[in-house]
Amino acid sequence: MLKRKKVKPITLGDVTIIDDSKLRKAITAASLGNAMEWFDFGVYGFVAYALGKVFFPDANPSVQMIAALGTFSVPFLIRPLGGLFFGMLGDKYGRQKILSITIIIMSISTFCIGLIPSYATIGIWAPILLLLCKMAQGFSVGGEYTGASIFVAEYSPDRKRGFMGSWLDFGSIAGFVLGAGLVVLISTIVGENNFLEWGWRLPFFLALPLGIIGLYLRHALEETPAFQQHVEKMEQGDRQGLQDGPKVSFKEIATKHWRSLLVCVGMVISTNVTYYMLLTYMPSYLSHNLHYSEDHGVLIIIAIMVGMLFVQPIIGMLSDRFGRRPFILVGSVLLFLCAIPAFIMINSDVVALIFAGLLLLAVILNCFIGVMASSLPAMFPTHIRYSALASAFNISVLVAGLTPTLAAWLVEYTQDLMMPAYYLMVIAVIGLMTGITMKETANQPLKGATPAASDIQEAKEILREHHDNIEHKIEDIDAEIEALQEKRTRLVDQHPRINE
Missing domain, CATH: 1.20.5 (Single alpha-helices involved in coiled-coils or other helix-helix interfaces)
Structure with a gap:
């Protein structure tokens, strides 16, 4: 007869009380790094037309835009490598150290884009250097978002994880707004000719001081409570062993946690395809395909993103009350039903309808991003959380990152302006399947961690x-x-x- 293992009951002393000041610092530091990542994406998306002319001057305007957006997409091939690399290090040495490294690489590589001479000056080396900088960005970003979401999730009380996690993508949108707004401001001040000549470089230079601030904030943080508990267990003789870190292969993760991996992949694809379609591809779509004024198109997108900033934390807060799954399900259904009506409005050439179509897609996007940062870390236990999430996330983003390039090519090849809508409808089906199969994680402790509360009463x-x-x-x-x-x-x- 097997001897039953005695399980120690959970007592009040086992509930982690989260320090509010540390939580605020953790969210600020994580969100700033995420803002810088999306600051680059925002700048790159809004100056794609200029980069096409600077780095691919011999091509026609359509090929220039596709080539510039292609340079945006290629680094996503590197992201899974960065995810695997930083994921293993994050599970071994902790989240805080890795996030300090990724923000250094990210800020330097973004800054260097502004230093690259034009094609007219150094020829083919110009697009090659641009690609190398984007690949360095992709490698660092491979460990950035997942590490930041894990950092915030492991610092958050169980009952507020959705609200706290929503501020991470608040940083994403804020970074986009800052990047896009800066492009508009500089373009307006220096004029179009000067902007093409040298003005496009200025937004990229801002990445360095932002990176220094982010590094300072992250370096001052303590390790997350969940990871500290994990280290304490290993020090007390846990079978994983402290010296070599957790010895878990990706094959073992895929075998034991395949369901969570698939849910993660589905959520990331449905969220990020919608994200890139709306915030990276649409500026080029409005200016190149609809011949809409570049300045007016950018201003509409900026206004939409400012509105998203207000909706984002509300979705996170509501998800703590009603759960994460309802928002994935509702967002997917709305995306499927509203994609065609939204693009009919966007293609109407009426400013009010263009704004309404983009706003509709933005609200749907909020349903996804409002819960993603709190949902993904809850799918895996502490000792493999960074490795598993970084691998699954970046493989998914590899697919999602092709969205701007593929959407531009589909529209150019078919001459059908509704192709982006059909694209989103396919993605909506993936999102719906994900919402149906995922388990609810709201108000529950993270796997492998003890419950976490805001204060003793909540504990x-x-x-x-x-x-x-x-x-x-x-x-x-x-x-x-x-x-x-x-x-x-x-x-x-x-x-x-x-x-x-």
Whole structure:
């Protein structure tokens, strides 16, 4: 007979009380790095037409735009490598150290884009150097978003993880707004000719001081409570061993956690394709395909993003109350039903309808990004969280990152301005399947971590709910045992020898 292992009951002392000041610092530092990542994406998306002329001057305007957006997409091939590399280091040495490294690489590579001479000056080396800088960005970003989302999730109380996590993508949108706004401001001040000559470089130079600020904030942070608990367990003789870190291969992760990996892939693809379609591709779509004024198109997108900033934390807060799954499901259904109407409005050549179509897509996008940062880290246990999430996330982003290039090519090849809408409808189906299959994680402790609360009163409530949940599970098991016992009695009654 197997000896039953004694399980220690969870007490009030096992509930982690999160320090508010540390939580605010963690969110600020993580969000700033994420803002810088998307600052570059915003700048790059809004100056794609200029980069096409500077680095691919011999091509026609359509090929210039596709080539510039292609340079945006190619670094996504590097992201999975960065994810694997930084993911393993993050699970071994901690989240804080890796996030300090990624923000250094990201800020320097973005700054260097502004230093690259034009094609007219150094020929083919200009686009090659641009590609190398973008690849360095891709490698660092491979560990950036996942590390930042894990950092915030592991620092957040269980009941506020959705609200706290939503500020990470608030940083993304804010970075986009800053990047796009800076492009408009500089273009307006220096004029179009000077902007093409040298003005496009200025936004990229801003990445260096932003990176220095982000590094300072991240370096001053302590490691997350969840990772500290993990280290303490290893120091107490956990089988993983502290010296070499967790020895978990990606094959083992894929075998044991394949369902979580698939849900992660589905969520990232549905979220990021919508993100890149709206915020990276649409400026070029408005100016190149609809011949809409570049300045007016950019201003509309900026106004949409400012509106998204207000909606983002509201979605996160509501997800703590109603769950993450409802927002994925509602967002997917709305994306499928509204993609065509949205693009009909965008193609109407009426400013109010263009704004309405973009706003509709933005609200749908908020449903996804409002819950992504809190949902993804909850899918994996602490000792593999960074490795598993970084791998799955960046493989998914590899697909999503092709969106601007593929959308531009599809429109050019088919001459059908509705192709982006059809593209989004396919993605909506993926999102719907993801929402159906994912498990609800709102208000629950992270896997492999003890419950976390904002204060002692909340800790007592969590502990009481935990014990009530155990009682309900025991009652369910008792009911199942009683039903099985009745079934056994009926079977025994049908057998003459057993019945004797």
